[in-house]
Amino acid sequence: LFSAFAIQTQSSQDDAKAKKAMEISEDTLISRIKSAGSHGSALVPWLRLGPGDDAALLTPTPGFQTVLTCDWFLEGTHFLRDKHPADSVGWKCLARAISDIAAMGGRPRCFLLSLALPDRFAALWLDKFLAGLRRAARKFSCPLVGGDTTRQRSILINVAVLGEVRSDGAVLRSGAQAGDLVFVSGKLGQAELGLARLHPKKGRAMPASRDPLLRKHLYPEPRVELGGWLAENQVASAMMDVSDGLSTDLRRLCQASRVGARLVAAKIPTAIDPQNRINSKKIDLLSAALHGGDDYELLFTVPAAQASRVPDTFKGIKLSQIGEVTEARRLVLLDTHGHQNEIASRGWDPFRP
Amino acid sequence: LFSAFAIQTQSSQDDAKAKKAMEISEDTLISRIKSAGSHGSALVPWLRLGPGDDAALLTPTPGFQTVLTCDWFLEGTHFLRDKHPADSVGWKCLARAISDIAAMGGRPRCFLLSLALPDRFAALWLDKFLAGLRRAARKFSCPLVGGDTTRQRSILINVAVLGEVRSDGAVLRSGAQAGDLVFVSGKLGQAELGLARLHPKKGRAMPASRDPLLRKHLYPEPRVELGGWLAENQVASAMMDVSDGLSTDLRRLCQASRVGARLVAAKIPTAIDPQNRINSKKIDLLSAALHGGDDYELLFTVPAAQASRVPDTFKGIKLSQIGEVTEARRLVLLDTHGHQNEIASRGWDPFRP
Numbered sequence: 001l002f003s004a005f006a007i008q009t010q011s012s013q014d015d016a017k018a019k020k021a022m023e024i025s026e027d028t029l030i031s032r033i034k035s036a037g038s039h040g041s042a043l044v045p046w047l048r049l050g051p052g053d054d055a056a057l058l059t060p061t062p063g064f065q066t067v068l069t070c071d072w073f074l075e076g077t078h079f080l081r082d083k084h085p086a087d088s089v090g091w092k093c094l095a096r097a098i099s100d101i102a103a104m105g106g107r108p109r110c111f112l113l114s115l116a117l118p119d120r121f122a123a124l125w126l127d128k129f130l131a132g133l134r135r136a137a138r139k140f141s142c143p144l145v146g147g148d149t150t151r152q153r154s155i156l157i158n159v160a161v162l163g164e165v166r167s168d169g170a171v172l173r174s175g176a177q178a179g180d181l182v183f184v185s186g187k188l189g190q191a192e193l194g195l196a197r198l199h200p201k202k203g204r205a206m207p208a209s210r211d212p213l214l215r216k217h218l219y220p221e222p223r224v225e226l227g228g229w230l231a232e233n234q235v236a237s238a239m240m241d242v243s244d245g246l247s248t249d250l251r252r253l254c255q256a257s258r259v260g261a262r263l264v265a266a267k268i269p270t271a272i273d274p275q276n277r278i279n280s281k282k283i284d285l286l287s288a289a290l291h292g293g294d295d296y297e298l299l300f301t302v303p304a305a306q307a308s309r310v311p312d313t314f315k316g317i318k319l320s321q322i323g324e325v326t327e328a329r330r331l332v333l334l335d336t337h338g339h340q341n342e343i344a345s346r347g348w349d350p351f352r353p
Numbered sequence: 354l355f356s357a358f359a360i361q362t363q364s365s366q367d368d369a370k371a372k373k374a375m376e377i378s379e380d381t382l383i384s385r386i387k388s389a390g391s392h393g394s395a396l397v398p399w400l401r402l403g404p405g406d407d408a409a410l411l412t413p414t415p416g417f418q419t420v421l422t423c424d425w426f427l428e429g430t431h432f433l434r435d436k437h438p439a440d441s442v443g444w445k446c447l448a449r450a451i452s453d454i455a456a457m458g459g460r461p462r463c464f465l466l467s468l469a470l471p472d473r474f475a476a477l478w479l480d481k482f483l484a485g486l487r488r489a490a491r492k493f494s495c496p497l498v499g500g501d502t503t504r505q506r507s508i509l510i511n512v513a514v515l516g517e518v519r520s521d522g523a524v525l526r527s528g529a530q531a532g533d534l535v536f537v538s539g540k541l542g543q544a545e546l547g548l549a550r551l552h553p554k555k556g557r558a559m560p561a562s563r564d565p566l567l568r569k570h571l572y573p574e575p576r577v578e579l580g581g582w583l584a585e586n587q588v589a590s591a592m593m594d595v596s597d598g599l600s601t602d603l604r605r606l607c608q609a610s611r612v613g614a615r616l617v618a619a620k621i622p623t624a625i626d627p628q629n630r631i632n633s634k635k636i637d638l639l640s641a642a643l644h645g646g647d648d649y650e651l652l653f654t655v656p657a658a659q660a661s662r663v664p665d666t667f668k669g670i671k672l673s674q675i676g677e678v679t680e681a682r683r684l685v686l687l688d689t690h691g692h693q694n695e696i697a698s699r700g701w702d703p704f705r706p
Contacts, residue, residue: 065410101408170410
């Protein structure tokens with residue numbers, strides 16, 4: 001864990017340049033990181049030992065199962081240092097791992113942060129990164145309990161989240177049955193449109209606070225409350241989060257459940273884009289909803305008999321029935337002209353050329 | 354988790370070169386990784402759901418606490434692709450994370466593997482890496498339950514291990530008291546000497562099977578049984594693993610316990626090196642024992658009244674009393690001439706220039 005590094009302070013030159021790009025000493029780095037995830041111990045009674053020993057110690061909640069997941073978040077692959085605010089990198093690396101816990105119907109309990117930084121490093125970037133991480137840790141009641149630091153040419157982040165779900169209450173990808181209805185939370189394609197706005201050919205992106213699409217790309221909100229409600233009330237038969245695009249993720253859910261699905265284009269909740277164009281090019285909102293990644297909404301199936309229990313909105317989040325599960329193991333889309341077309345999976349794939 | 358990638362097979366050219374450096378398709382990669390950590394589910398009744406969903410599901414053992422840790426293992430920082438056998442990289446990335454669990458007195462239960470590979474990649478390397486990983490997973494009863502894969506220029510590995518320890522049975526770094534005796538398992542400095550043999554200026558390293566020093570560097574054995582015994586029998590007052598060198602790690606234990614220590618040079622179990630020289634240069638075995646990293650032995654303190662309960666060897670592993678805990682918060686070494694010297698921490702530090 002963090003303490004597994006010698007503490008060695010390197011004095012930095014006291015000039016303006018040094019303030020921007022200084023060598024962060026290991027003790028400064030570790031103490032800054034520790035403070036990023038800190039909660040009062042009164043708030044987390046199940047945390048027996050946090051960062052600083054060989055490993056963290058946690059007391060499991062009786063009657064719950066442990067949910068465990070991890071996610072890479074790498075400079076150049078998942079974010080760009082000159083395009084993505086450091087605060088967003090901190091928020092998102094944790095939020096997306098928490099989304100995997102939410103997708104099982106679980107609640108996050110704590111996380112480990114593995115961080116590799118370049119030798120000479122912008123202290124300001126680290127401060128903002130940790131501020132974003134701290135905000136997410138507090139928002140989702142998920143304190144930092146340990147991790148590892150080292151150096152590397154580019155910024156490498158790996159986040160492991162431990163969560164809990166009531167025993168036998170977890171909702172898997174494999175539970176969908178023919179006849180179940182397919183639901184999705186929120187609006188799809190927003191993060192994809194936000195990403196496009198982050199890279200305008202001319203001018204600067206709008207501040208995230210004023211642009212819901214940009215905010216969705218930079219500061220996604222894992223649907224922890226919704227996932228917990230669907231699991232605890234035994235409403236959903238299968239569930240996963242939409243991180244790589246509906247067309248890719250629905251295929252995974254269907255493969256795990258050995259079923260297919262028929263979606264209705266008109267029912268898919270697309271983003272609302274007041275401009276409806278990026279770089280003067282009209283964008284296809286349906287295509288963004290089908291194939292855009294990074295939305296971190298929940299995709300879930302519900303037995304038809306249970307469908308009336310699904311509200312139109314849950315704590316302000318729109319829930320849309322977008323189609324149904326079929327015995328035929330295909331993914332098809334009924335378009336607005338009444339034609340039925342096979343859906344190709346064109347979501348995010350790091351290995352796609 | 355692993356399933357969070359589109360499955361896309363890329364045909365590789367059927368020639369000799371392609372066999373050596375092929376583009377591994379994502380489905381091949383994931384299925385190969387999954388098989389690396391697989392155990393019969395009968396062997397791991399507490400594992401409810403392994404790789405393939407949004408997260409893994411585990412049933413905690415009643416009366417136990419959860420132990421959680423993670424470790425980077427990066428090409429160029431922690432291993433060299435042309436020097437370290439892929440099989441060793443696989444073994445060691447898991448073994449060193451398990452060592453952190455052992456150092457708390459815990460038993461490993463399962464692990465997550467985060468792996469990033471270059472675009473064009475040697476399939477043979479991956480096979481050997483996974484073979485080493487599989488051997489360690491089986492040896493330490495620690496199956497793979499999930500992870501994440503992506504691509505990057507160099508090989509990036511992060512391993513998170515979840516273990517368990519009897520409630521209130523964990524041994525922390527902070528429990529040492531003045532008057533306690535300091536013990537260490539095995540021999541120190543072996544891995545450091547093995548590393549030096551791996552990089553000879555002339556000729557090739559000996560096969561690890563015939564060279565105990567090389568074997569220690571390439572295939573360290575975390576002291577799970579010993580750590581568990583010391584914790585469960587309430588013998589040790591404080592414990593940690595020696596991963597960055599005795600001089601560095603003992604300082605950490607003393608800092609956590611707010612004590613100091615006096616070691617006796619003659620009692621420190623050094624490596625036995627039949628050559629006693631590397632590249633024609635005579636090596637200082639005591640210096641290697643004090644400052645050499647990567648041994649993954651256990652460093653622990655025992656109240657004087659309990660010392661008779663510590664056997665000379667535990668399941669073939671030598672246990673040596675090397676000094677005692679002092680109230681004075683310094684680290685000193687009594688040398689063979691009866692002189693007492695301050696010990697400088699010169700162990701492994703990734704941020705040291």
